[in-house]
Amino acid sequence: MLKVGILGATGMVGQRFVSLLADHPDFEIEVLTASPRSAGKKYEDAAKWYLDIEMPESVKDITVVNTDPKEVEDVDILFSALPSNIAAKVEPKFAEKYIVASNASAMRMEPDVPLLIPEVNPESLDLIEIQQEKRGWEGFIVTNPNCSTIALTLTLKPIYDLFDIKRVYVATMQAVSGAGYAGVPSMAILDNIIPFISGEEEKIETETLKILGTLKDDSIEPAKFKITASCHRVPVLDGHTEAVFIELEENFDIEDIKDAMAKFKGLPQKLNLPSAPKKPIIVLDDEDRPQPRIDRDNENGMAVTVGRLRKDNTIENSLKYVLVGHNTIRGAAGASVLNAELIKETIL
Amino acid sequence: MLKVGILGATGMVGQRFVSLLADHPDFEIEVLTASPRSAGKKYEDAAKWYLDIEMPESVKDITVVNTDPKEVEDVDILFSALPSNIAAKVEPKFAEKYIVASNASAMRMEPDVPLLIPEVNPESLDLIEIQQEKRGWEGFIVTNPNCSTIALTLTLKPIYDLFDIKRVYVATMQAVSGAGYAGVPSMAILDNIIPFISGEEEKIETETLKILGTLKDDSIEPAKFKITASCHRVPVLDGHTEAVFIELEENFDIEDIKDAMAKFKGLPQKLNLPSAPKKPIIVLDDEDRPQPRIDRDNENGMAVTVGRLRKDNTIENSLKYVLVGHNTIRGAAGASVLNAELIKETIL
Amino acid sequence: MLKVGILGATGMVGQRFVSLLADHPDFEIEVLTASPRSAGKKYEDAAKWYLDIEMPESVKDITVVNTDPKEVEDVDILFSALPSNIAAKVEPKFAEKYIVASNASAMRMEPDVPLLIPEVNPESLDLIEIQQEKRGWEGFIVTNPNCSTIALTLTLKPIYDLFDIKRVYVATMQAVSGAGYAGVPSMAILDNIIPFISGEEEKIETETLKILGTLKDDSIEPAKFKITASCHRVPVLDGHTEAVFIELEENFDIEDIKDAMAKFKGLPQKLNLPSAPKKPIIVLDDEDRPQPRIDRDNENGMAVTVGRLRKDNTIENSLKYVLVGHNTIRGAAGASVLNAELIKETIL
Amino acid sequence: MLKVGILGATGMVGQRFVSLLADHPDFEIEVLTASPRSAGKKYEDAAKWYLDIEMPESVKDITVVNTDPKEVEDVDILFSALPSNIAAKVEPKFAEKYIVASNASAMRMEPDVPLLIPEVNPESLDLIEIQQEKRGWEGFIVTNPNCSTIALTLTLKPIYDLFDIKRVYVATMQAVSGAGYAGVPSMAILDNIIPFISGEEEKIETETLKILGTLKDDSIEPAKFKITASCHRVPVLDGHTEAVFIELEENFDIEDIKDAMAKFKGLPQKLNLPSAPKKPIIVLDDEDRPQPRIDRDNENGMAVTVGRLRKDNTIENSLKYVLVGHNTIRGAAGASVLNAELIKETIL
Structure with a gap:
């Protein structure tokens, strides 16, 4: 101990x-x-x-x-x-x-x-x-x-292992617990959305690239793709939801990506670490999932749940999905x- | 009469x-x-x-x-x-x-x-x-x-008048009134988000291009840019919020776009139609606006309110903003x- | 089995x-x-x-x-x-x-x-x-x-064992799940309260007296005290909250009632039935408890949680408290x- | 001026x-x-x-x-x-x-x-x-x-003019704005109720009696009836809801009380004061009214709306009703x- x-x-x-x-x-x-x-x-x-x-x-x-x-x-x-x-x-x-x-x-x-x-x-x-x-x-x-970066990057990893990512657009819908207990007054958020979280977009846009970067000499060389974020606070207690749009450098089969996400495992799973979720990414087929209230506690709050994974109809070499991750557990x-x-x- | x-x-x-x-x-x-x-x-x-x-x-x-x-x-x-x-x-x-x-x-x-x-x-x-x-x-x-298309397209119009749009990514956060009075049970949406609205993404992706298209012979030739949407229901009574990412074909000055939005007027304003908002687009500088509860009723619910208008830090020739429009008034x-x-x- | x-x-x-x-x-x-x-x-x-x-x-x-x-x-x-x-x-x-x-x-x-x-x-x-x-x-x-009656009557029982109850006034704040999944539209209850639940007050006013009544010949002679209810729907997912005012026939020591509630056990506890809560009534001293989101799941949703137990300052021989019970578990x-x-x- | x-x-x-x-x-x-x-x-x-x-x-x-x-x-x-x-x-x-x-x-x-x-x-x-x-x-x-006292006492006044009141029981469901902008964190109240508001019950229990009291020599002799309150915070932005139970000293016709409330006017109405509501008390017959979101703004927030006015089925010489008043307008x-x-x- x-x-x-x-x-x-x-x-x-x-x-x-x-x-x-x-x-x-x-x-x-x-x-x-x-x-x-x-x-x-x-x-x-x-x-x-x-x-x-x-x-x-x-x-x-x-x-x-x-x-x-x-x-x-x-x-x-x-x-x-x-x-x-x-x-x-x-x-x-x-x-x-x-x-x-x-x-x-x-x-x-x-x-x-x-x-x-x-x-x-x-x-x-x-x-x-x-x-x-x-x-x-x-x-x-x-x-x-x-918190938002962890959930996003976990889902990018199996894609990045297979394909070159060109761009990522992400719009977040973040739970109030992310601001701390007294961070969001009820007068501010009941029947409302606040389209701003200080520093959050910058964190997503920089941290993601460092995590997916490569160790060169004494430091990490960030991944080369572009990522842009728009962050919003919503009247949800726990669980961040993120709408993700990804453009790859080449064409792809959406089933390969679904498969890679669903089967994705890392060192924590191999080492069977105590807090490691069995499945870091849970992929759902239901048309109306993931939902923060229902999916935030999956795998004791340590899994990220992905749904609505689909090839983009309009932008080539692109896909879209929605993810939910528990912001104070997996995200903190x-x-x-x-x-x-x-x-x-x-x-x- | x-x-x-x-x-x-x-x-x-x-x-x-x-x-x-x-x-x-x-x-x-x-x-x-x-x-x-x-x-x-x-x-x-x-x-x-x-x-x-x-x-x-x-x-x-x-x-x-x-x-x-x-x-x-x-x-x-x-x-x-x-x-x-x-x-x-x-x-x-x-x-x-x-x-x-x-x-x-x-x-x-x-x-x-x-x-x-x-x-x-x-x-x-x-x-x-x-x-x-x-x-x-x-x-x-x-x-x-x-409803979502109207608010979005109103804000695209002054940009499209100035620049060639290449791509639009939009993530919506839509009010429950959009589904009709009994459309969204409270059990479904309290402390929750539903990341699916049937048919909504397709409507945004097709209607926008028809509206901004050009009349050729007997029909409308749709606008040529690409638009992709991800639609979500949130616990808000009225007022759709949309996070918009736009890539233009060339570089631009964000102040020109802000100016074009704020000054934008159309035929209803010139004709002084009874329901026409004085300003179809209201541009706010506050860092945490627009918000649906506060901004949905602007100009009797007939204006779209835009905020967080900013040049994209990471993706070139691009901008981001958030809009709020009243879904059952301006949107219906x-x-x-x-x-x-x-x-x-x-x-x- | x-x-x-x-x-x-x-x-x-x-x-x-x-x-x-x-x-x-x-x-x-x-x-x-x-x-x-x-x-x-x-x-x-x-x-x-x-x-x-x-x-x-x-x-x-x-x-x-x-x-x-x-x-x-x-x-x-x-x-x-x-x-x-x-x-x-x-x-x-x-x-x-x-x-x-x-x-x-x-x-x-x-x-x-x-x-x-x-x-x-x-x-x-x-x-x-x-x-x-x-x-x-x-x-x-x-x-x-x-559902409302069960939670209320469980808390009345240890009092009724000790004292003659004269009157009970109860105002309920009931969760939306009590109306079934689609029973309460979100448009009806977001930022709102509905002060009416069909048949609910009558059920509380009659069922309570049958439960605390006595078997005479072939049927139950209802308990003799008076009970009156006012029922309200609130934007809470699960867990009914009830504000209870009780007048007894005589003076009492509030600590005796607290003690009786906290120690209360019945046949399910003696028989150790699988679903029996260890403590059917949990009494809290915190000034701001019970709260439905925090207390509804106590003892797997089978306990009723009581707080703010206090002697009435103004009406003699009277006490007040607030209770929370899980309406679809203990209450159904x-x-x-x-x-x-x-x-x-x-x-x- | x-x-x-x-x-x-x-x-x-x-x-x-x-x-x-x-x-x-x-x-x-x-x-x-x-x-x-x-x-x-x-x-x-x-x-x-x-x-x-x-x-x-x-x-x-x-x-x-x-x-x-x-x-x-x-x-x-x-x-x-x-x-x-x-x-x-x-x-x-x-x-x-x-x-x-x-x-x-x-x-x-x-x-x-x-x-x-x-x-x-x-x-x-x-x-x-x-x-x-x-x-x-x-x-x-x-x-x-x-705030809670004003709404309550306005509705008691026409009753008190006609009958001797014996007791009043009131359970409040109070809006978050009553605690000031940052008074109630969203983490505390989303999907929840807080059954405690510091000092509120005491204020209702004493202020009501001073207001309905009579000037004797140099001070007010408080009204003689008893009043007891239980106060609760609910996830509503504006508008306090109160469930009121009243026992009178004698029998009464509920229509007389309804009539007295609906016709009630005071000096502000006679003097036609600028902020005076035409009807200080609005009595509704709908079975599910008043509701805070719908009724708080009646008469610019200066009227109290009463509904569910009914004779008590179980406790003699008693009546029940529910009221809604705007807590920061009429109530402050x-x-x-x-x-x-x-x-x-x-x-x-």
Whole structure:
């Protein structure tokens, strides 16, 4: 059992970490950090619990400490659910001694930091050695992509393995939980859509290419295709929906792509990692699926569900589909946990 | 004052016709038709009223008749809110004697039937003569496009006037009222999205090109660019939102497009038609607009509101924006009423 | 293992029966009935599946038969999810030979028919002998109460055991699933409340008193207190919320009532019936609970959750609380299943 | 024209004040105050506008000042949309010189402060003289009740004029706008109900009795009946719904009560005050009304709509009904404006 801590344990994603790690076969929660306001309180008292599943008994009595490297010791891995501006400051300090598996965006695009989806680019872990050497750290930072990016890139991977992608257009319909518990007021979203999520389109447009890129010397050379995004908030609790249009460089048989998606497996499946979904991509034939309320929890929220996969009638060498992924599980806390499981199995 | 009737007056779109025509300066409601079940009843008793504005007093006592040409006489224009399968059968019969301004999809793609957005393609009314001659009708049928298509095409028009469009990608987020009052059960859409609307994508992909096409001999030669759509139902009462990605044939200045949209006017504005919005396209600079709940009623629901207009960072010669249009006003009943106003002013 | 059938297996409550019975330790689904339209089809094809959990594999290939006693044979218990008007006609025919555990309202108030909540009035099963004798049936009918009534009456029972109740006022906030899958259009309930549910108030006002009544000779003498209800539909998927005001005949200590509720157990708990919740009533101290989304699934949807239990500040000898119960589990299919489990354990 | 200011002009209720006063025939907005963060900015820049109707042109350029008596001069009436804790501190200071028409709860229950609903207790304005004398103020404070209380008490008044009320039970279903723009996170209320609103039940239980009380010497002797409330937040944007159960001291004819409600008028109607609804209470016969989305805007949001008025079947001398009132218009800003109109017409 590795000893782990959660940085920023009281927020929405922090709580997901708690719930995913409480009964984990390989990890044991030892440390929970939060802002000074919560430090010194029992977790039970510090965290207003948001999830529909109950707070695990085992964490209730843990005393929350300030998010400060001096307050933390005797852990192997720190999971970070910190806001990006705070992550930028403290994650490097933690990485001097510890492994940091971060959901924060701060370090994702650093050249020497792996931006990891275990099924897609496990080879990006090769950057760790470069990172440690360059920065003089005993520990290191591994990040997972933005919630919308993870779901999208997982579905692009089996296509990219078969064909050269020319362009990707994606319009997202994102759940309110993505903004944190109090991020979207009900007055803003009831009977409404908000067509803007700060920084989201840029993240999709850059992170996807890094993940599907190739390791060259000391850094990742991004994939060469173009990707453009339009992001929208919708009145859905959990589960991001994405309408995806892809143009390939050549003609294709849609059944080959369907087949590749449905059969797609990666290293987590081969290694049988605890959080790995059996099928990272579930392909549905129903004409009106995937739907976020029905499909977000597929494979414990770790699978991405694809439907309406069809050849484009009007634009040549193109296809369209819709995907649903759980934004705070596969798209956040679950992603970091799977990253850590891969690190444990392949590096430690 | 022209005497008008409403075919299919008790449904969602029928009620919008009633509310738009009840105090109309040029039209007077004389006839309301519905299915045999409602025939013989006062409108007040036949129609379960759905709109948030009240049923106009003037229609309450009108006796509803069956949707049958034999039951209708002494009108100038019939507005059709019929379901497509019924429209296919009865609209041609009505058109033997009357002008039919139809919101139904049945006749839209007939080569000799105008598919009219008065600001965009008023010249399509030239088809009427061809239609009457070919079919031997005293009356004629003029149709308006599908709700999503109208809003989209209105915004494409000023761009298309300036530049050659190469491709359009559109992802829609459509309000539940588009499916009729009982079309979307609450169990289906609360905390959910349904990524499928039957026939909708095909309508957008074909109607748009007919509207922006050119009259050649006896029919319309469709516009030459490519358009592809992905359509989704969202938990919003009224107002369709569309994420639009456009590739042009050449480079452009985004300010020119913004300017062209904001200044765009058509024949309805010049003729000062009663239902014509002063600005058919409202362009907003706010980073988080348009929003359906806030923008659907702009210009009495007859304007399309555009926001997030931006040059695409990643795909060359491309731009992106989001639009909101009221699906049952500008996208349905209001569209037919504006069509009829144009016909009255230019043909009768 | 007893062989069971489900009458009306394709609707909302029918599907709940299917999901609760598919892996039941004592019951095995042999027969699924539906309307003639579905008869002859595989269940998988006949039922548009509504639940968020998946359709059990074991029922997919069962051929649905018409809801007609001639079509059914070789079962021990029939669970009825029939609409009330159909139940009135066919349940008595089925009861000639079979045990019918019914969720329909048709027979609930018949003097010789048990209206059973196993924790509250198991002695009502004594009516079975009377029913069989009077009607000459080999089988019999046992009913469960209306969804709102079950949750309310479960919470009244421990109070009624301690004190004489004088009056109960209840205002319900009921989930849309209570009306069936297509019962509440989204246009009716988004951003809205509907303050009327046909027949619901009368059911609460009569059924509660029969359940808490006493067996006298051949029938139940209803409890003597007064109960009045106001029922409202709210935009919630599952889980009815009820605001309850109770006046007792005498003064009381609120802690005694809290204690009685929290410790309340009945025969299902003593017999350890498979569907019995460990705690039929969960009492929460949080100031803002119970909430339907968070508390409806407590104890697999079989517990009622109570909160805001407080002495009334203004009306003497009175208390107030709010409860949440899952309307299609504890309030419908789960209730019938628990009834059948009690019958199996105590009668068969 | 009287010159007026709005204290706390940038919040939800402040914006309602702005929209109601911008074109008011008797009042002219001269001053807008807010917190130091907004002071010095143009209103257009200081206020993130929340309402679906547009920000009035006339206020856009007004420079917001700090909510401090030193910053305000040359006004006749100040409308207060301040949070209660701030109102407690600064309203008395403003009242030294100005008339304060307050929506805040801080001063409502002060013995010498009118808690005014102009149709119900205009005589409470007699307290002003006592208030000024006792406190040595040139100005004075008049308050309006809590949003739920106003709607309820308006409907109680015509009943109370005819009969002795014994008890009132009320369960509220309150819109999210009542908590301010960011008061209820979407994560908290989508597919959910929150059965707690801090302080709300106490306000209903005390304010109602003060309003229906009688002026005795220097203060109001509260009405003698009992009232108890249970308050719940529901996923509705605007418009509070209340289920009301009333026991009278004697038997009654329900038609008399219906008639009294429907014909009810007060001083604002007699004086024809600008914001006075023609009918303060609208009584509907439809079995499924009132509904908040449909009825909240009746009479510009200034009427309360009542439906399901019925004699109680089970509890003697009792009746039940459901009401809907617009919480931020009749229940807040509109209430204060009507108060000020009454003051202008009868005192100034």
